[in-house]
Amino acid sequence: MILTVTPNPSLDRTYEVPSLDRGEVIRATGERMDPGGKGVNVSRAVAAAGQRTVAVLPLGGAPGALVADLLDQQGIEVAPVPVAGATRSNIALAESDGVLTKINAPGPELSGAERELLLETVRRQSRDASWIACCGSLPRGLAPSWYAELVARAHAAGARIALDTSGPALLAALRERPDVVKPNAEELAGAVGRPLATVGDAVKAAEELREMGARAVLASLGADGQLLVSDAGAWFGSARVAAVRSNVGAGDSSLAGFLIAGGNGPEALASAVAHGAAAVQLPGSVMPTPGDLDPAAVTVTAEVPADRVLKEPVS
Ligand SMILES: O=P(O)(O)OC[C@@]1(O)O[C@H](CO)[C@@H](O)[C@@H]1O
DSSP: OEEEEOSSOEEEEEEEESOOOTTSOOOOSEEEEEEESHHHHHHHHHHHTTOOEEEEEEEOHHHHHHHHHHHHHTTOEEEEEEOSSOOEEEEEEEETTSOEEEEOOOOOOOOHHHHHHHHHHHHHHTTTOSEEEEESOOOTTSOTTHHHHHHHHHHHTTOEEEEEOOHHHHHHHHTTOOSEEOOBHHHHHHHHTSOEEEHHHHHHHHHHHHHTTOSOEEEEOGGGOEEEEETTEEEEEEEOOSOOOOOTTHHHHHHHHHHHTTSSHHHHHHHHHHHHHHHHTSSTTOOOOGGGOOGGGEEEESSOOTTOEEEEEEO
């Protein structure tokens, strides 16, 4: 079973708009609502692959009830932590030329009792988890060291941890040696405090994260592909993609693909790349089913193209 922990879930609202004109009333041409938050999306992708998953998340207010309903409709097993504050709503504005602007709310503030209940729920649900995926930003009330504490507790209980977060929460958790961390290019650059211009720069940054404590680094480099750097070596994976529809949740789909395939080595990287490529070709944060995957379009190599200049460099 793959357990996911999303301390700051969201009701994801996507509005399709012709274009963004600041200061104007913009009429949306379409809208959709998805249960969101990075760990929630990982659970949706794991469930879409037919594997068992449980999603732990605080839920509160009317948006929280809607998230619970939407997850129920999708057949996702949830271990909810009831909280007094309302679950946030995150807005995505999708322009017809493919540009997507996202507004992520801070989320409710968790009280001391709610924080404890969240940790206790994770502990209770961890028993038959092969992996615990801890994902996304932290809501107010959780210190940047919260993920570090979670990783330490989960390791003590014998579980493996995948961590997808950024900034101080990522840096603080590294010292507890998470089994894999999954930064995107921006998060990787932020963690090492340097720009990334080439694939080789990303490999160096990933190695630095390993020196800081990560056992393995699965880095998503957007249109450029993905990197896996672990004690067994480094691999680079990429896929042919016909047309990008939405990259919301593509990183979460990749992480799910990686964990479903064992969470280690080039086969798991190939599965991560296949899941990420399938997700960007689906609308909103729709997660791919096995029928959406195209493994033949994926290439994984141990000959990392270090000199390749990134299409989307991070300055
Ligand atoms: O604010 P965070 O926690 O960093 O990210 C939240 C979020 O942007 O991540 C998911 C996509 O990865 C969305 O479902 C959700 O809205």
